[in-house]
Amino acid sequence: MIVPLANEIVLSMPMFTNHSIEHIDALWDTASIICGDEFKINPAEAFVLGGAFLMHDLGMGLCAYPDGAEQVRSDPAYAGLLALAEERISELEPATDAEPRAKRAGEEALVEVLRRRHAERAPELLRTSFMASDGSPFYLLPDLGFRLDYGAMIGEIAESHWWDVANLREFDGPKGSRPDHPREWTVDKLKIACILRLADAAHIDSRRAPSLVRAFRRPSGTAAEHWSFQERLMRPYVQDDRLVYTSTRRFTSNEAAAWWLAYDTIKMVDTELRRVDALFADLGRPRFPVRSVAGADAPDRLADYLQTDRWHPVDARIRVTDVGKVVGNLGGDKLYGNRPDIALRELVANASDATLARASREATTPGTVTIGLSQEPAGWLLTVIDQGIGMRPETLVSSLTDFGNSRWRSADTLTEHPELAGFEPIGRFGIGFFAVFMVADEVSVYSLALDEAPRDTHVLEFTDGLAVRPLLRTAEPNERLRSAGTVVTARLRVDPRSVKGLFRNNSRRLSHTEHLHALVLPLCALSRVNIDVQGPDDARPVRLVSADDWVVISETELFDRVYRQPDDSYKRRLALDVFCKRFLQRARLLRDEDGRIAGRAMMASNWEALEGSGWYMNCVSHIYVGGLRSGTLQQSVGVFSGRPLTADRLRAFPDIDAERLTAWAESQAELLDETDPFSREILGGVARALGAKAERLPCALTATGELDVPAIHQWVAGRDLIFLVGESFHVHFRDRNKPWFISFGHQELLFSENCLILSLYPDWQFPEEVLPSPKDDRFADIELAETGWNSRAWWYDSGNFGSVGLVVRAISEEWGIDIPELLELMEPLHLEDGRDARCDVPVVGGGSEKVEMIRLQRPQPINGL
Template sequence: MDSYELTSLWKKTLSNQGNEDPYSSHRDLLRNTYISFRKKAKVLASEISRSLPFFTVHDITHIDALWDTADLLVNKNYFLTPTEAFILGSAFLIHDLGMGLAAYQDGSAQLRNHQIWKDTIAAGLKKNGFPIDTPIEKIEVEILKEADEAVLRDLHAKHALELALKPFYYEGNQYYLIDDPEIREAFGYYIGQVAYSHWWDIDKVETELRQEIGVSGLFPQNWSIDLLKLACLIRAADAAQIDDRRAPLFLKIIRKPLGYSKTHWDFQSKLNQPTKINSRLRYTSKSPFKKKEAESFWTCYEILQVIDKELNDVDSILASIRPDLRLDVFGVEGIGALHHLTRTVKTEGWTPIDTSLTVSNVAELVANLGGHQLYSGNKYVAIRELIQNSIDAVHARRFLDNHSQDWGDITISFGEDQYGCFIEVEDNGIGMSTNVLTKPFLDFGKTFWNSSSMHGELPGLQASNFKPIGKYGIGFYSTFMLGSKVKVITRRYDKGRNETIVLEFTDGVKARPLLRPAQVDEQLKDGGTKIRVWLVDFTSFQTDSDRFLKPRNYANLDTLESELKILCPALSVNLHLNVSDIKRTIIKANDWETIDPLSFFFRLNKKEDYDLKDANTKEEINLYLNNIRLIKNENGETIGRAFLCKNDFFVFDSDLTHGIIAVGGIRSNRMNGIGGILLGESINAARDLAIPIANGLPLQKWATEQAELLSKLKHHFDEYDLLNFSNIITKLGGDVKDLPICFLNERAISSQELLAYLINEDSDNVTILENKIDQSIIPESLKLFRIHNNLTTSIVKAKTGLESISWPANNTIDWYLSQLEGLFAQILLVAWNISEFDEVVVKAGLLHKNNKLTITLTDNNGEPLEVQAYSILKPSVST
């Protein structure tokens, strides 16, 4: 006799009740059907270990143990009808079968046809730096294996919906887990629902299965079925069934689990079957957890906490809806205090103290890290973060609805109502479900994008080319820098108007927000999100970053338009401005690529800072505007629009001038020596530091073109400006063309002039002055070179924590070659007919430091002047 047949639940419902049983034929039909079902499920369950070898046991021993555990959870008088027992036992049989590929008719091919698999493999490819369109035959086996395992786990519960109803095919024949077609038709759907429900959120269990249903005419009318009761039983039993039956020692030796899986095997192999003490489950260990087993102990503790929560949740639902159905257990003994738990789950040689990171004042943490401390009180940031969230929502909808790359709208409104002055940001993006609005949206520090929950909410998005800006999960909380009263109105793009929902904050993060259905006048006509924040009085703020939020500027449309354009110069969505119901479109999607050069220039700079009536100012601006060029990547996508410029060209406002890096189309940090816009990726949570995505050949081509353009304008710049241009072009990997790269005596010469001189001179060494020499005369006979060192060292430099990042980033030999000194060395080696560049170039750069010279010149007064110099000797390696 199998163990499940010894349980009270089985004996009272499906076992033979004797000759006096008036329903013996009905009971026999269910019992025999279950036994046949169990034989087939046993085969499928044994295959799970082939797909998930490191998981603890999910075979028939686990399934049978669920009867034991359910028996433990109820009192001896707990009532199940035979049909309820059949559905519960059948749900036990199939609830985990989907964790094995054998449960899928077409195996991995069927699994990989699911959208969730496509999303999961796309996430794996992105994580490992591969394009999401990598052909499956070229994907690394380990990435495929990880995706398969993750999706089997994610899909297994849902797959139970099909297992009780759909056939397996073999050689043209159909085979069912439930042989009897009438039984299958009568109960198959409900078996799948109960099995699936063990993976649901507890609120969904209450909502979806809160009903008692009748029974098929095959059975007595009083054998009705309470689905909520069954869902609660399988949920509690499956959570609580952890002991050594799930992790047999010899099986662990054979499978050799690793990592986190090993900790599960280790702790479960040490646990005895639980007992019931005062309406709680008591778990005991066979032997103490030693110091080396501490990690397994903590995994055990975490699992016991989960069990305790599941039992509490089940008890709360049943107590409020069906108190007569409450289980006899509602928690785990000792889970509230570790010193109580260690009386039964023992340790040896160490004392468990729960030192996991905790936050005692969540509201204060969110207020600080989500606002002033992280963003340094810059009120621009809150507007920027709201816009960035809207951009992500619009982009997501573009991919899901197959809209064009210029579709989508964001409207920023300023106004006043009975609560005061407000700013509102509205988009027509994907919107949010109640689940997203109340969980990921409010989960501080955890982003919804690229998470596994996104796969379920928005299937197909991960597998697209969608690249969210948001990745830290803190942007929304910057809103509270502007005010403590905030209202979020949202509607999923695929839902009706009457499903618009509202989340209201009345006192920032200090008080719990209120969730409610939208009133008729709040309902959104299209999908999307609208966030309104009522502003505190910013008149006391004096910084430039606060000025456009001051109430006196609300009615000034031109001021607001200028500020928003500077904040969002390269948006890929349409941006509208609405002030007191006066609405205008201020930015069209992607128009930064095509607007005229002067308009583009004033996307980055305020007009009032430039006197265009001044001929010199106008001439200098026009000088650069003619050099503005697009930078496109290998796929033809625009990743920049920029020009090279003098570092002192922008002199009016150090915070809002110079070329900028745009993340998601929004201004981030500045660049030295480059004017215009380069698209970039943020490198810190505040998103005020970014690195351009431009690199490689596209950047080199752009830099070379800038050299050609500037070569034609040499007479407009002094020699040091031209050297700085050459320096930047070299750093970007471009060809400096006719621009100077060094001095010969005190005359700036180009690379071509340098090469011609070296070849004509036919010298085995060159002498380089260390510094610029003032008030001196260099005799023509000396022929001293000077490589100017006081140049822009890094176009973009950022510090994130302890790490310094610069762009462009070059390493070792490449770093040397990207300097004018390296370019000089390359030309020198060409003149000396040396071909082994990689090694010798570096040598040439280092050798001269070992040949220090002191040269005596004569200053303008005829007095001797000693200067330092270096000699580079012709290396012995030559062709």
């Protein structure tokens, strides 16, 4: 009855090496080699071992599940593994259509669930009633007595082949014999479990990968490399206390990957043998005669047994000799710059992720992250507390010591917490935690996983940054957490109220508590969890931000939260008052494709506050990734929910599709009629840098004023000669909004009526990785000349969008000349090597200055045509 089930595994896992009855039969031979002639087992143990051999891999086949694929897909881990598979395929093959991608991802996820659950399935199989074609039930172990006496034992031992060796200790101690068997027929579960795991690990010879079978299955990728090395391995033999593998033929250089996979597999077998031997020695038990594998200690030694053909297996893998230095460079100030406040942001990001993960898992509202700062005799202590899912000891170590490994996108996390399949964390790169070492050397992480008792709290301690290995220990009674979550404490190197401190500010106008509140509020302004803060002067935690409240609070409260600081200067306060008033008038909501609010912002010029305060203020809206401040968007005021563009999250962009962002820019352009002319000119460029046309905003200036899109058409229509003048001078405005052009030599330039002043090289606000700047593909094959200016190359790369793009198209339309022909008419009046073709422009008071331009002369009709 077992044979059909074992032979059906190939249908579920066609790329895997042999798991059929041939593999099961070969385990007896491999076990005999490992155990030798002197290692005895009695008939009852032989029966249990044989049952475990038969059952250990049967869970890899869909036939082991009465309801087939649907039963496997109902496994809680399936959704998470499916999401990972879809993400992997999308990254590797972005052009793959959705339907075939979903199908492949489903197949991969199904196989991965079978692989991960097959050991757990083993105990169920002997208890499962299968149905014959005539409707009669049957069991894999038909005899009721043997099934009752040995079934659970066989299933448990079969499952244990995927356990860690340390967990096998629970099998120590014999099981008594059946009453109808001789009393000496006891069953040593530990011995049988170790024989199973060692035989299964060591069976890697050609019986696992028959050459003829491979020819029909045609495995690919890593699976092909498994087949390639196993098909040429001979049955191992024993030399002294070592298992020896040899190959039938040499590995060529094209088969190097397969050789290295063989090396890694043989090292795994060696590790299993050594760990079992150590376990038996610790327990004072008779040890197996085979205790290691020949050549497993070094590639060149293994090459004596698995020979190579004219290449040498030198282990040239990428290594990190000084881990602390690399992590310090890539996870500390070399990555984030002189930004100690980023350390707090990253701690809050991790805490927020854990808190949101718990809310997602339990389908509840998000909890709270609490940030504390206190002064102790040993210095200042920064604390970040979450109400998250917590971490078990093994997760605590792997998540916080494996640089670059994000726990949230790992198969292990999604298997343990399948409810997190659709969870989108802030931290995606596995580097954020290490930012804490920018500000502290002594860091302690206390964590208690969900569903565990307070006594299971564990602590991971870093006593000297990354220079010394951290210590993992069980928490003392006074350190235990009462509920699931994580607490991070960091002893700051310097006073946070110093230039190099956490606040980057040594102002004594504010207390440490005021500084802390002033830092956290704008940093976490869009937080998806509640943010509480407790400084030295706070009797209890103070709620600064409620989860996602930024979408409902007033414009004034949002503006103040993001922009105002308690120690702002008088002039800055005046400027902020101007912008706050305009924010109330012009800020608009932006929604993503799902209708969720993804921004509250307005376009604004740096110069808008001059009239009300006499103070220039740099205008940026802030982009928040996961609710925490990350990047900025120039010439705007407000907030956006965004996506990171870099691992440090110092560059980000609004998480809104391009069409909606362009529509927002278009609507903002309609609100700027009362803005000063200089700001209108600037914001026209900003709007077009976001893809808007902004017809009512200036796209060029003349000596008499600004020209919007309709006006530029009228202006062009009546002229046969046009000069396009790049803004290589200062532009100001005076009475009646008349432009005032001041050269870098401090002379007022007097441009003729045929001159259009505009930016010839417009900005493009979308990052290239989000939306590349527009290109005119008709000119993609243009080769740049070594010297000089090429109108076609200029148009292809930058001239075809922004304000200048509108102007050139207006000339094309009004003159009735196609763009390619118009570009040929462009004559550069530039300063070039050996030639100065710049125009002389008169200046007030006499004289002139040279200015670069592009001249366009409208062709005259020939013979009246």
